[in-house]
Amino acid sequence: MVATSLRQLLDDLLTSPGIGESRTRYFDARPARTAHFPSWLDPRIVDALRARGVNELYSHQAQALEAIAKGNHLVVVTPTASGKTLCYNLPILHTLIHDPEARALYLFPTKALAQDQLAELNALSKSLPALRMFTYDGDTPQDARRSIRARANVVLTNPDMLHSGILPHHTKWLSLFENLRYVVIDELHAYRGVFGSHLANVLRRLKRLCRYYGSNPQFIMASATIANPRDLAERLTGEPVEELTESGAPTGEKLIILYNPPVVNPELGIRAPYLIEAARLAIRFLKEQVPTIVFAQSRLAAEVLLSTIKSAVEAKPGDAGLVRGYRGGYLPGRRREIERGLREGEVLGVVSTNALELGVDIGHLDVAILSGYPGTIASMWQQAGRAGRRNELAAAILVASSAPLDQFMVENADYLFGSPPEHALINPDNPYILIDHLKCAAFELPFSAGERFGEAVIDREVRALTEEGLLHEAGGRYHWTSETYPADHLSLRTVTTDNFLVIDTTARDAREKKGRKVIAEVDWKGAFQMIYPKAIYLIEGEQFEVQELHFREDEEKVAYVKRVSVDYFTDAISAKGIWLLERFDRTPAAEVEHARGEVLVAEKVVGFKKIKFQTMENVGSGEVELPQQEMQTSAYWITIGQTLLERISSSRDELIDGLRGVSYLLHQLAPVFLMCDVRDLGSWLGEETPVGEERRVRTVREIRQALLELPHFSPTIYLYDSHPGGIGLAEKLYTLYPDLIRHALTRLRECSCQLGCPSCVGPVNEVGRKAKAVARALLERVKREE
């Protein structure tokens, strides 16, 4: 059987009925721009490159080598597979073979990427004088650590390990710190928001120790396309950085399709479910043997998509393993196996979360299907970039969901294709983040009076830590005087570092510790969403029912699961509550108050829905008893007075529907203004309640009941930073709320639905038939009050 060509398949797709609302954009192939190897580059390296078939450099590689040779800090911004690793590997190998004492530190956001890059370095340096290059992370055996610390020329690690395993033990890393010449930070774009703010502080600590040991490393960074790579690089490193953005690598022709699933119920504004549409497209390509990657927006979506696609594509016996899943939580062995399968062509298709957005080496695929807008333009380009070979046609298809943001992007293709990718925002001086790193830094070396931390003046913080008894002043220096190990109490990524092991007890008793079967890992936060008792946990399409979840502090964090075969999956029902800690600012207005401040957000999974695979209908539910998770963060909120509300409607029910519509709409629209992800914000409709003893969370249904029964009806819409402590999103919203309200009104006026749809106030069957009208009236009043 001759497989239909990709061109043919795309033609078919673009001429099929129902494609009418979709948009396409075509990108021409672009030939390579090359340059000679610089004359100073060691001939042994040149030979090694030639042996691998590399006879010239791309222009950006040659430019990078020159910039690095000049001693500049550098950030290279070029697309996936443009050979950016050579930009840093070549000059570093050159230095290392001439100076065996020289050291380089490579940072990658994940352990897997460090492993990949080590393999790459080893391959490249095979014919060079022996160099000692090692990964150093949680998986490094204890007995190998000592020798790595003392002797490795190149250490490949991650920010977390640098933070908790290397910096606090710097005396053991003497030779690294004394001879550190290069710090490589790859996947720079991954370090934005809170994670990036942490890394900036980790790098401040690193530079502080380098100064102590008399070294002054050069920073070499590589990033996917974002709006402000140089700015991010400079904020992270605190150094002036040169930027290289022109790729000399060739690209094949590429078609990008923004696919809007057809409307199946015009009155309700309901489109064909995007997951089903995405699966349908993927199945079509895979059946014709076209290597395809499907990106899903959540772990659950990835598993649901995978189940559907697998059952259609792996029809024959012997097809098993043709389509695989890939997401956080899979064990490293499984991930490596899938990556290898993709590179070597045994695996034809993969359904992934954004885990494969990073530079994990999976070779080249022909088609990328993005099921749902990934939340940012930068991610969209990253995911679309997974499809593409040098000389052939490739395609990326964004299947829009009915979420307002997705619909906005499909309707405004020029906006999507024309806008620069998002800014990567970090705030290293965020007091919550800063103070924790100051503790770590003081543990590493006493602070001198008047010392700065990066750019930050820290006298006030040092004084406060001294008053707390954590620091002690002696001889003009501030010493750490606590028994604690501060790096242990600070995780760079999530609230806690504890992961839950998911253990298959189908064949074995849960209490038998020996030889037990761990099938996955789930992080602390994810655990309550995914592995509550009775949940169906999906892993590459296989179904497991959770029997027990152990989460108490004094017990091992595990979930025991048993294999099952059911036709539904489960979706957690959360309850939430917000309490006011402190109000920083407010607009003086009688009827509508805009404010910002600190809030306490509590969340808890209280139950789950069972959803049928094929139809996505709700077929049951259950309750669970799990701990409540609380965080302090910053919020922007609008409180609307009773008089104003009574002028709009006499029915509290309708008003609540309208308010929910407004809060949905504002939450979905705000990311466009803040250049952040929808998930970076949370929203909630409630009331202004000061924080008190009893902090009972409520489901959406319960909060409605509570609002209905309020003696004085003056509800509040909250939009809050979903990162603990906040990263300034709420503050920014407070300064631009007039724009937000104006755009929300425009959106309501222009939305073509009658009674509310996912693109404005939410689907009518969820928010009620009056929601859209009430929301519009509400927003008009709110605007008038300004």
Place this chain on the structure above:
Amino acid sequence: MKREEKAGRGRALDIRCQGPGARADDVRQVIKLVEARRVYGRPHHQQKTLAELVRGSYQETDFGTVLVASRRFPPSYRHGLLPIGSVLEKPLHPLAAAAGSQSGKELRADRLLYVDTETTGLMMGTGTYAFLIGVGFFDDDGFTLRQYFMEDLDQEPALIAAFDELLPRFDGIVAYNGRAFDFPILETRFILSRRRLPGHIEYLDLLRTSRALWKDHLPDYRLTTIEAEVLGYRREADDLQGWMIPHIYFTWLRQRRPEPIAGVFARNVDDVLSLVALAGWQAALFHDPYSFDLAPPEWSGLGRLWEPFSWERSRACYQEALNAGLKGELWQRLAKRLASIEKRRGNWGEARKFWEECIAADERFDPQPWEELAKHYEHRAKEYTRAREFVLTALDRALECQAREAILARLQHRLTRLNNKCEA
């Protein structure tokens, strides 16, 4: 205390950040202790300075001043049942090698420094200070115990300099749990004082030998347990616990009341004396074990310690353990160990005897002796029929005891092979 009192503001206050209540109680206990001493402490002591209390004086170094308290003990001074000088009477080999000496040089007990540090925490890493270094050493006609103390954290360079000055006179440092604790902390503190520990120094850790000797005999092998249960030394009743020490020092830094810190000095004296007494005890144990009334697990541990140095001595100790009636799990472990050593040495008869005894005594199913004997019948004796009979018995027993799949599979595999051999 491994946790700060104040939960980090701004971090999510998930249920676990509230921490176990016991920690706060710990601190309260320390405060109570410290306060009690202030109120009820003998008033005339309150006028005394720390230097007076510990009878110390200030030593000048090129890097500043450090408080030093010195004491002398005659070698006949008893710390427990043995005099501290007994370590001088026996050869240090093989104790030194078993405790971690690397060079193979013959070490002498009077060329070693017996060290115990008091620190600001138990966590490793650069933020833990050694604020008190207690050292003991033999000189002309006695034992000197010297304690270096930094009255404030900026005196660390002086503290390390004073300690460093001692080192050229010695070949090695002895400590208890030194490998995991004192040695790396000293190394870190040296580097942070812009120094290196001299390269000629050997590092001996008596925890290694103590673990071998007493892990099956004592409830734990903390130095305080060993001094009480083995050395026969009872500390004066004191409510000062090891975990309080960092708090006592932090309180000293802020309030400068000398009594609690003087208590730490006293405790450190006991630790150094126990260390040198323990070295003497262990040196004697190696060379004159019959003069001790050893329990079977101690014999077994001593055999283990002798193993790398003299099989004869080791074997003799093991034999004592067996004769003295080593029991149960410990017996089983020793028998298996002896079997594999005898096998390695080519003493098949001996090895078989131990395996057979293991099998006879086995209550659950331990596959190793069965497999070893099966291998013996099959590959050495080449008695295939007998081997097959034996494996069949093993399989029965394994099934009866519900052994793991993998074990059954291995036995099954062996049986198939033997069946073929028998037919052939």
